[in-house]
Amino acid sequence: IYSTVPFVGIFGLNEWGVRLPAAFWGILGVFGIYLLGKKLFNEKVGLFSALFLALSPWHIQYSRASFEVTMLMTFIIFGTYFFVQGLTNKKLLLLSALVFTLTPYIYSTAAIFMPFLVVILIFLFIKEISSKASKISLISVILVASIIILPYVIQTLSGRSGERFSIISIFTNQVLQDKVTLAQKFQGDTSVGLERIFHNKPLIWVQVFTLNYLRAFSPEFIFTQGDPNFRHSIHEMGQMYYFELILLLI
16 A cells, blocks of 8 residues: 555555556566575576566566555565575575565565575575575564564564454354354254264365365466456466466476
């Protein structure tokens, strides 16, 4: 929302002012993936990475509407890039920490996967970090990250940042709870209590969670139908092109 302010100030409260920020971050993400690909491999890989992202139906869809996702992904890309660069330049390691810890403020789901990404990066490059980064620089990184993330942690513990999660969470879905109650009432031998073994909340939560998770990897979602919510996909096609199946297999 804050990154939208200058665009609205210049273009007004209209399509340009509201949608241009998402497009800006989407374009910046293409440049970022080029830099990251070039750093990790070579310039050719960087150019192809940028090309595939620029042509991605998934990326185009989010870049043309006022979604925070393009900004989030751009910060993830540059956070990773600065981390890799920071292995030889400790100042960029500090910048990486700054960028990574800002991601939960951009889009709340980052709070779930961003820590795992950072842990994996540290695990992969632990030798380089321990040998080239001084203790003072590492303490500075931890201190900066802690200061930035502290307000978000306080909001989370107080319950204020969890309202969105409580709305979409399967654990608070009243329909699922009613389904369990009805199943227990009309199925099984109530005198023995077997209905609670086969029809209970933990079991239905596991089933729904597993189906939702696997659906994101289904051919229908990736290549043919896309996201069932048309705000998140281009109609009558998947989130990716068919030719990208070859790349995924490779």
